[in-house]
Structures are given as structure tokens and as C-alpha cells.
């Protein structure tokens with residue numbers, strides 16, 4: 582990547598990304614592997630391996646495609662035996678037919694007009710396409726309201742990690758936009774399911790600052806605006822006890838290739 586694209590900023594903070602970003606529930610990993618059955622696994626946008634480690638620990642034979650060499654290097658240090666291709670998914674040609682394609686928080690970075698066709702091409706007939714995403718729900722309504730004001734002041738609303746409040750969050754339909762953007766052709770992916778997992782995570786003010794700094798929406802802000810937004814956000818978290826607590830919803834789509 583020669584220009585600083587939004588999808589290429591994660592490697593600038595690879596260590597902090599790996600340290601503070603939540604991973605994925607073990608039950609998700611088990612359910613996805615059980616639904617896929619045996620066969621090689623392809624991971625698109627593997628990053629520092631937050632999902633890779635969990636799938637590899639359960640015996641999956643994984644090949645990773647990750648375009649950012651800084652993210653790939655960290656993943657390589659954790660799992661030296663896992664093949665990693667440093668490439669975008671768009672620029673990579675599958676070396677075989679995969680039984681499962683996983684992608685954690687990364688599928689939306691693959692070119693929208695190409696990605697469904699590329700997933701179809703990479704999978705064997707009957708193979709499973711399983712992209713997944715984490716959504717953050719703030720537990721404390723007072724803290725969430727105060728942070729919403731900060732976001733409005735800095736032009737960050739909507740869609741920061743603290744944009745959504747746990748109370749009243751719809752049980753279904755929260756990922757409608759993501760489902761829409763998947764645009765799975767029924768003749769290519771005739772069987773489609775959806776599962777949701779819940780977990781909890783609390784961040785100290787310092788770790789929350791690092792988390793926000795690992796999010797592309799923040800990283801692409803001009804430095805003075807970024808600092809001002811982070812300073813305001815972290816003073817509000819400090820004023821509410823120095824911790825922000827989330828319920829994390831993890832949604833996975835399970836789409837079977839024809």
C-alpha cells in the first residue's frame with residue numbers, strides 16, 4: 582500500500598491493536614468449525630491473529646491473507662507455523678479450494694464489488710463463508726450520554742465504540758447494514774444463517790484511549806483534532822470512575838456455498 586488508506590492504518594499501532602482489541606468468543610470458534618466440518622481454512626484480513634490463534638488452537642489448518650506487513654509480522658511471531666500471504670484478498674489467487682473462509686472485523690475492507698465473487702471462488706462446493714464482527718454496547722447510560730456529547734462536538738457521531746447503549750439495543754436487526762453489504766447471491770450462497778454471542782469487557786481510561794487509537798475512524802483524523810477528541814473522551818471516562826464497561830455482541834454470518 583503506497584498511500585495512507587483508511588483500511589491500511591491498523592499496522593501503525595499493531596502492538597496496541599493486539600493488546601487492547603477484544604478477541605472472539607470460544608463458542609463462536611467452536612460453532613463455526615462444527616458447521617464447516619473438516620477441510621482447510623482461509624482467513625481474510627487476519628491482522629495480528631486475534632481470531633487465528635483461537636481457530637489454530639482448535640486444530641484448524643489455516644492459511645492467512647493479510648496485506649499489512651506490520652500486522653502480519655506480529656501474527657508470524659505468535660504462530661510461526663501458519664502460512665501468511667502478505668496481500669489484499671483482491672490481489673491473491675487461491676492455491677486450493679477451502680472448506681471454510683473466516684474474516685474477523687475485516688470483510689468490509691475488501692472491495693465491495695468483488696468480495697462475494699472472491700469468496701465463492703476460494704471455497705469448495707459446500708464450503709462455509711463465516712465473516713464476523715464485534716459491536717460494543719456501553720453499559721452505563723450516564724457515561725454513554727456524556728460521550729455522545731463529546732462525539733457530537735468533535736463530529737465523530739455516529740459509530741464510535743461508545744455510540745450504542747446496552748439498554749434497548751435491538752436483539753435482532755442490528756447488523757442489517759452489514760447483511761445488506763454482504764450481497765450474497767442466492768444461487769452462490771443458498772443457505773444462510775446468523776448467530777450472536779455476548780461477552781463483557783471493561784477498559785481503563787488509558788486502554789480505552791489505545792483502543793480508540795486502533796480504530797480507523799480516529800486514526801484518519803488530523804493529529805490536532807485526534808488529540809482534542811481523545812483528551813475530551815478520556816476526561817469524561819475519568820470523571821465517571823476511570824473505567825468504561827461494554828457488553829460486546831459478536832455476530833457471525835454462516836453462508837454455505839452452492
Ligand SMILES: C[S@@+](CC[C@H](N)C(=O)[O-])C[C@H]1O[C@@H](n2cnc3c(N)ncnc32)[C@H](O)[C@@H]1O
Pocket residue numbers: 588589591602625626627628629630631632646647648649652668669670671684685686687690691692
Ligand atoms: C480491523 S482489522 C481486523 C484484524 C483481525 N481479523 C482481527 O480480528 O483483529 C482489519 C484487517 O483487515 C486488513 N485488510 C484491509 N484491507 C484488506 C483487504 N483488501 N484484503 C484483506 N485484508 C484487508 C487490515 O490490514 C487489517 O489487518
